[in-house]
Amino acid sequence: MQLAHITTHTPHLVRALEALAQRTEHQEAAQNLSRELSGITVLVAKKFTNDRTADGLLEAFYLTVGCISLGISRTDTSDSSESYLTFLLQHGAEHVFQMGFRHIKELSSLPYLAFISDFDRDPFEQQRTVKLLFYRICRADPGSTWTGDDLYKHELVDREKNQKTIAFALWLRKKHFAGPVKKSDLDANAVIAIAVIFAILGDGRIVARTGQKEIEDMIHRARESRPDIEAGWNELLIKTPPEFQPLLRERMDEYRNTIVKKILSKASIKKVIIAIQESYAGDEGEVDYD
Numbered sequence: 001m002q003l004a005h006i007t008t009h010t011p012h013l014v015r016a017l018e019a020l021a022q023r024t025e026h027q028e029a030a031q032n033l034s035r036e037l038s039g040i041t042v043l044v045a046k047k048f049t050n051d052r053t054a055d056g057l058l059e060a061f062y063l064t065v066g067c068i069s070l071g072i073s074r075t076d077t078s079d080s081s082e083s084y085l086t087f088l089l090q091h092g093a094e095h096v097f098q099m100g101f102r103h104i105k106e107l108s109s110l111p112y113l114a115f116i117s118d119f120d121r122d123p124f125e126q127q128r129t130v131k132l133l134f135y136r137i138c139r140a141d142p143g144s145t146w147t148g149d150d151l152y153k154h155e156l157v158d159r160e161k162n163q164k165t166i167a168f169a170l171w172l173r174k175k176h177f178a179g180p181v182k183k184s185d186l187d188a189n190a191v192i193a194i195a196v197i198f199a200i201l202g203d204g205r206i207v208a209r210t211g212q213k214e215i216e217d218m219i220h221r222a223r224e225s226r227p228d229i230e231a232g233w234n235e236l237l238i239k240t241p242p243e244f245q246p247l248l249r250e251r252m253d254e255y256r257n258t259i260v261k262k263i264l265s266k267a268s269i270k271k272v273i274i275a276i277q278e279s280y281a282g283d284e285g286e287v288d289y290d
Contacts, residue, residue: 006154008145012069016088019081029089036093040064048131059139066140066148068093071100073149103152104133110159114166114188168192168244169208175239177205190282195236196251197280200260201225202232206239211286215273222263229260 020026020033041061042051048063050056068088077087088096108130111120119125137155140146169188172195173181191208198207198218207214221227233252240248259280262272277285 006147006150008147011065011140011142011146012072012084012149013065013088013140014069014142015081016072016084019085033088033093037061037064040068040094040097048134062139062141063134064097065142066138066146067100067104067134068097069100069140069146070103070138070148070152071096071098074099074103074152100138101134104137105130107137107152107156107159108133110156111162111166112159114162114169116166116184116186116188118184162188164244164247165189165192168240168247171241171244172206172208175206176208181209183209185283187283190280190284192247192251193255193280193282194284196233196248196255197259197263197276199232199236200227200229200263202227202235204235206236209284210281212273215276215281215285216269219263219269219272226264229256 017033020030023029041057041064044063044067045051045056045060049059051060072084072087075087077083091099108126112129133155137148137152140148166186166188169186169191172191173186194207194210198205198210201218201221210218237245237248259276262275265272
């Protein structure tokens with residue numbers, strides 16, 4: 001697994017203010033920005049920190065700096081202090097702050113994991129997620145470096161992948177050979193794993209949920225018939241919508257020399273079932289070996 005590359009730099013808002021200080025006539029613009037930043041900081045303190053203590057106001061100011069910086073970073077503005085300043089003066093600090101916070105809220109609506117549960121739909125938990133992301137990404141000390149924009153980009157990529165994984169799993173559930181699976185909780189990676197593993201039989205079925213007896217039967221059939229694995233997988237690929245095919249191929253490449261080899265080996269069926277349950281089927285497989 002490759003580690004994400006995170007860069008550190010001065011917050012965009014600080015760079016914009018530094019550019020403003022270089023202008024000969026900047027008093028009026030500076031005063032207007034100062035009033036806006038003060039007002040935003042107080043509002044942030046009331047909602048997220050504490051507007052009655054110096055520490056609370058300072059923390060709110062750090063969040064304000066980062067959120068405005070995030071708003072600037074997510075635009076097409078060229079990477080220069082003067083461009084940041086022009087954008088900030090054109091749109092106003094409050095509007096840019098709202099832009100940044102909207103990105104945080106949109107990010108929070110994407111799944112942190114490829115898993116769905118009733119807990120995730122709880123309004124209190126949703127608010128808590130927004131606050132956690134706001135702190136993690138937007139807190140920026142103007143006297144130090146900041147990584148929030150890179151953190152946001154990497155988090156967005158991960159969550160969009162999780163969203164696609166969930167969408168694919170839901171599609172597989174609808175196509176389940178025994179009828180749509182309607183269980184409210186969803187372990188999306190497990191659904192995909194089950195579908196890929198059962199597709200080696202090449203019998204045309206899409207399996208999105210399974211149990212101990214079904215897994216045992218699949219292993220017996222695979223060992224007796226020695227099916228054409230690639231043919232079975234190609235059959236599943238053809239049925240799969242194009243937007244999900246890269247994800248499906250990724251799983252096939254991963255399983256080809258791991259669990260599939262174990263299924264076709266002479267390892268005990270009990271050990272193979274346990275391996276499938278522990279590493280692949282997750283909450284989507286009802287396995288009960290003592």
